[in-house]
Amino acid sequence: AQTVTQSQPEMSVQEAETVTLSCTYDTSESDYYLFWYKQPPSRQMILVIRQEAYKQQNATENRFSVNFQKAAKSFSLKISDSQLGDAAMYFCAYRWGGSEKLVFGKGTKLTVNP
Amino acid sequence: EPEVTQTPSHQVTQMGQEVILRCVPISNHLYFYWYRQILGQKVEFLVSFYNNEISEKSEIFDDQFSVERPDGSNFTLKIRSTKLEDSAMYFCASGQDRGYNEQFFGPGTRLTVL
Numbered sequence: 001a002q003t004v005t006q007s008q009p010e011m012s013v014q015e016a017e018t019v020t021l022s023c024t025y026d027t028s029e030s031d032y033y034l035f036w037y038k039q040p041p042s043r044q045m046i047l048v049i050r051q052e053a054y055k056q057q058n059a060t061e062n063r064f065s066v067n068f069q070k071a072a073k074s075f076s077l078k079i080s081d082s083q084l085g086d087a088a089m090y091f092c093a094y095r096w097g098g099s100e101k102l103v104f105g106k107g108t109k110l111t112v113n114p
Numbered sequence: 115e116p117e118v119t120q121t122p123s124h125q126v127t128q129m130g131q132e133v134i135l136r137c138v139p140i141s142n143h144l145y146f147y148w149y150r151q152i153l154g155q156k157v158e159f160l161v162s163f164y165n166n167e168i169s170e171k172s173e174i175f176d177d178q179f180s181v182e183r184p185d186g187s188n189f190t191l192k193i194r195s196t197k198l199e200d201s202a203m204y205f206c207a208s209g210q211d212r213g214y215n216e217q218f219f220g221p222g223t224r225l226t227v228l
Binding site: 004035037042043045046047050091099100102104105106107 | 117118145147149155156157158159162164169170172205212216217218219220221222
C-alpha cells in the first residue's frame with residue numbers, strides 16, 4: 001500500500017528564516033507525482049508545489065523548493081525567507097500515475113514567529 | 115480567481131439520518147472528488163467522478179455513500195444512513211485533468227453525527 005509519512009506534527013520558524021518540512025513515502029510504482037499542499041486556518045487547501053517522479057531536477061516555485069530524493073523516497077519542502085502568511089498546515093501528498101486519488105500525510109503545522 | 119465552494123460549512127445530524135453535502139466545482143473542470151478527514155487523522159480519498167460516473171472509489175465508499183452531478187454545476191455526496199464514525203470534515207475537489215494536474219479543494223463541510 002502507498003503511504004505518506006510526515007514525521008513533524010509541528011514546526012516553527014522565525015520570520016525571514018528558512019525552514020524544511022519532511023515527508024517520506026512508500027511505493028513500488030515508478031510513475032507517480034508528489035505534491036505539497038498548504039491549508040491556512042479556516043481556508044481551503046491550495047497547491048504549493050509539485051514534482052514528477054521521473055524528473056531528477058527539484059521543483060522550485062519562488063520561495064518554495066523541494067528536495068526530492070527518489071531512492072530514499074523522500075520529498076522535503078524548503079521555505080526560504082519565511083513570511084507570516086506562510087503559517088498554515090502543510091500536507092505532503094502522493095498520486096500514482098494510474099490512479100485518481102491523492103494519498104496524504106498527516107500534515108505539519110507551521111508557525112511563523114515575528 | 116475561481117474557487118470550489120461547499121455548503122453547508124457545518125452540518126449536524128442524528129445517527130441514521132440521510133445527509134447531502136453539496137459542492138460547486140470550478141466551472142471548466144471535468145474531474146470531481148470527495149475526500150474526508152476524521153479529526154486527528156489523515157485526509158482520505160473517498161471517490162472520483164468523471165463523465166457522469168464513478169471512476170475510482172476507496173474501500174470507505176460503501177453502499178451507504180453515493181455521488182451525483184444533478185446539473186451542470188453541482189456535485190453532491192449523499193450518506194444514506196449516517197453513523198457516529200461518519201463525523202468528519204468532507205472536502206470536495208475538482209480538476210481539469212488527472213495525473214500531474216492540480217486538484218483544487220473546497221473549504222470543507224464539517225459533519226457531526228450525534
